[in-house]
Amino acid sequence: MHYFPFAPKQSRQATYRALCILCLLCIAPTSVADEKLEAIVDNAERLEQLETLIVARHGEVLAERGYRGHRTNSPTNIKSASKTILSALVGIAIDKAVLSGTDQPIADLIGGDFPAKPDARLLQVTVGNLLSMQAGLGSPQGLIMGYGWRVRTGYARHWRDRLRLSLARQ
DSSP, X not given: OOSOTTSOHHHHHHHHHHHHHHHHHHHSOHHXXXXXXXXXXXXXXXXXXXXXXXXEETTEXXXXXXXXXXXXXXXXXXXXXXXXXXXXXXXXXXXXXXXXXXXXXXXXXXXXXXXXXXXXXHHHOBHHHHHTTOSOOOOOTTSGGGHHHHTOSOHHHHHHHHHHHHHHHO
């Protein structure tokens, strides 16, 4: 899976290398990170699809920069990377006992947005099903990267309705 499917292969490789270096810097001793971080942040501008960059360690922001008119305090579409971030957040929520685990039904979490008499299959969808993209939700066909649903509010209701439609067709 590529996060930059339209970028030339060299650009993707450079992006991956830069991200790996940034990850290593986040775990390196602070003095080593300080020496190289500014140069890496400067060089990151060469990655044409990179809009913003924030490097943090132990909750402290070490560097942040927006490129080509983008700002670090504005939302940006991270597309497929959101799956990785959501997986990490779910892991944290499980660790902190906010969620019971990946086998927890989503009905427990968004019950108020469920229909009064939901399809029994909808009640079986779990957090793990959503994380592995095996919930029975249809893809937003005909929409570029799901643009139509991303601009909506009420995402839970939107995907609940999509799941109901998907189940109704089966």
